[in-house]
Amino acid sequence: MNIGIVCYPTFGGSGVVATELGLELSRRGHVVHFITYSQPVRLELLSNHVHYHEVNVPEYPLFHYQPYELALSSKLVDMVKLHKIDVLHVHYAIPHAYAGYMAKKMLHEEGIEVPIVTTLHGTDITLVGSHPFYKQAVAFSINKSDAVTSVSQSLKDDTLRLFDITNEITVIPNFIDPAKSNHSFTDCQRDVMAEEHERIITHISNFRPVKRITDIIKVFYNIQKEIPAKLMMVGEGPEKEPAEMLCEKLGIADKVVFFGNSNEIDKILCFSDLFLLPSETESFGLAALEAMASGVPVISSNTGGIPEVNVHGVTGFLSDVGDIDDMVKNSLYILGDDDILETFKANAKKASNRFDLHQIVPHYEAVYEQALAKCISI
Ligand code: GMT
Numbered sequence: 001m002n003i004g005i006v007c008y009p010t011f012g013g014s015g016v017v018a019t020e021l022g023l024e025l026s027r028r029g030h031v032v033h034f035i036t037y038s039q040p041v042r043l044e045l046l047s048n049h050v051h052y053h054e055v056n057v058p059e060y061p062l063f064h065y066q067p068y069e070l071a072l073s074s075k076l077v078d079m080v081k082l083h084k085i086d087v088l089h090v091h092y093a094i095p096h097a098y099a100g101y102m103a104k105k106m107l108h109e110e111g112i113e114v115p116i117v118t119t120l121h122g123t124d125i126t127l128v129g130s131h132p133f134y135k136q137a138v139a140f141s142i143n144k145s146d147a148v149t150s151v152s153q154s155l156k157d158d159t160l161r162l163f164d165i166t167n168e169i170t171v172i173p174n175f176i177d178p179a180k181s182n183h184s185f186t187d188c189q190r191d192v193m194a195e196e197h198e199r200i201i202t203h204i205s206n207f208r209p210v211k212r213i214t215d216i217i218k219v220f221y222n223i224q225k226e227i228p229a230k231l232m233m234v235g236e237g238p239e240k241e242p243a244e245m246l247c248e249k250l251g252i253a254d255k256v257v258f259f260g261n262s263n264e265i266d267k268i269l270c271f272s273d274l275f276l277l278p279s280e281t282e283s284f285g286l287a288a289l290e291a292m293a294s295g296v297p298v299i300s301s302n303t304g305g306i307p308e309v310n311v312h313g314v315t316g317f318l319s320d321v322g323d324i325d326d327m328v329k330n331s332l333y334i335l336g337d338d339d340i341l342e343t344f345k346a347n348a349k350k351a352s353n354r355f356d357l358h359q360i361v362p363h364y365e366a367v368y369e370q371a372l373a374k375c376i377s378i
Contacts, residue, residue: 001368002084004033004076006100007091009040011235011261012206013286014121017151017174018091019043024177024361026050035079037068041263053079069095069102076103080114087368089117093124094134097141115146115371117364120155120169122283122304127210130162139163146371149364152305155283170367173308174286175360176352180266181293190271193257194230199335201229202272202296204265204287205279207237212301214239215278215324217246217256219299222328224255227335231256234268269294273345274335280321282306292316293352297344299331309355315348 003025007018019042022032026049034040034052046052055075057066076099079085088103090096100116107114118141123129129138142148142165149172150156156169194200201220205211213233220231233243233256240258247253262268269275275291277300284305288298292309298316300306312318317330334344 001030001086001365002033003030003368004035004079004083004085004088005091006035006072006076006088006096007040009034009036009038009043010206011041013174013284014092014119014124015040016042016286017121018089018119020175020177020357021089021361021364023050024357025364028361028365031083033079033083033085035072035075041261051083069099072096072099073102073106076100077106080107080112081110085114087115087117087372089119089364089368091119092121093118093129093138093141095137097145098137101141101144113375115368115375116144117147117149117367117371118142118145119172120148120150120159120283122151122155122281123210125155125159125162126281126283126304135163139165142169143167146375147367149367151284152308154305154308158283158304170363172363172367173355173360174284174289175355175357176289176293177357178293178353181269181290181295181352188267188271193232193271195228197228199223199227199229199273200232200271201274201276201331201335202232202234202268202291203276204234204268204290205237205277207235207239207243209239210280210282211237211239212278212280212322213243214246215322215327216276217243217250217252218324219276219278219327219331220256221250221252222324223331223335224252226332229255229335232259232268232272233257234259234262234265236261265290266294269296272296273341274299274331275316276327276331277301277306277310278319278321278324278327279303279306285309289352289355292348293355295345295349297334297341297348299327299334311347311351314344315351316344 019040097118302318319326
């Protein structure tokens with residue numbers, strides 16, 4: 001199949017999922033075309049099965065807002081025609097599903113039928129999409145897609161609750177490539193990051209308010225009072241600077257490393273003992289799953305789709321949003337004893353196998369087939 005993938009090319013989870021999916025589809029013999037405004041961060045190697053097409057939006061002084069949807073839908077039309085794309089898979093409803101639908105309609109005028117598969121990722125529904133300014137267009141785009149998938153049951157429930165949805169939504173969870181977290185490198189360089197006796201705690205995100213970065217610092221502050229520990233903060237975003245200031249204020253700045261964005265997540269997770277994800281809302285929590293795949297237990301909030309990934313008392317613990325005391329208690333339980341830590345690490349790794357991409361990606365292929373059949377029969 002020739003598959004066009006539209007996504008945000010940044011470090012966000014939706015872009016990561018779209019990129020890893022495209023790469024796996026190419027390994028399974030499909031030809032994949034990424035169509036977006038810059039090369040996706042995890043897309044390092046292009047080949048005759050993996051292509052990247054840039055969407056350009058020329059600046060024009062009349063436009064207060066540059067019309068990205070317009071440029072994207074035009075580019076989609078051109079790419080479908082040029083590369084004989086069979087199916088367009090758009091990740092993140094805003095504005096990709098809308099642009100996809102416009103492209104589909106334009107192609108229809110020329111006698112070309114291409115199905116649009118929309119994958120909902122979370123904030124496109126829970127935080128941004130349900131805002132009254134966008135709600136009508138988002139519901140319309142979901143209902144007009146030939147197939148819709150969501151990354152968790154929780155996100156599907158949220159979508160049905162927040163919008164007037166007439167279309168079917170198939171849950172296809174996010175996935176990991178076990179080969180990537182098998183750490184073929186034996187030296188994790190742990191000693192560069194911490195002393196032998198210190199536990200290493202990690203958080204990876206886009207540092208948006210929804211991640212409750214302050215909670216992470218507070219949880220860590222209380223942990224390090226009881227157990228020698230270091231905190232690795234990976235990512236960039238608006239809450240990073242306030243977090244750095246809080247660390248200074250609490251006198252723990254020398255125990256907290258702010259890495260910025262990194263393409264070496266596997267290496268950082270390789271030397272981590274615990275992952276913190278106390279988010280306000282989280283449709284899935286891909287970062288937590290990636291941690292688990294590296295054998296890192298997770299202390300998280302019990303919100304959204306996280307309980308579908310992190311199993312309470314097995315792969316880590318779940319607490320109510322903002323319950324810092326409970327998160328500290330659970331962290332100390334796991335970190336305070338070598339045997340308990342090893343058990344949770346092993347459990348986390350084992351549980352991540354449920355999300356092996358070799359089992360998940362065929363579900364996307366099935367959805368493409370169904371969408372194609374539906375599109376042809378209309
Ligand atoms: O977490 C973010 O804010 C980024 C966001 C995105 O769209 O890239 O992540 C969402 O999609 C990820 C991949 O499906 C999910 O793992 C995240 O849970 C989800 N984030 C939220 O729901 C807040």
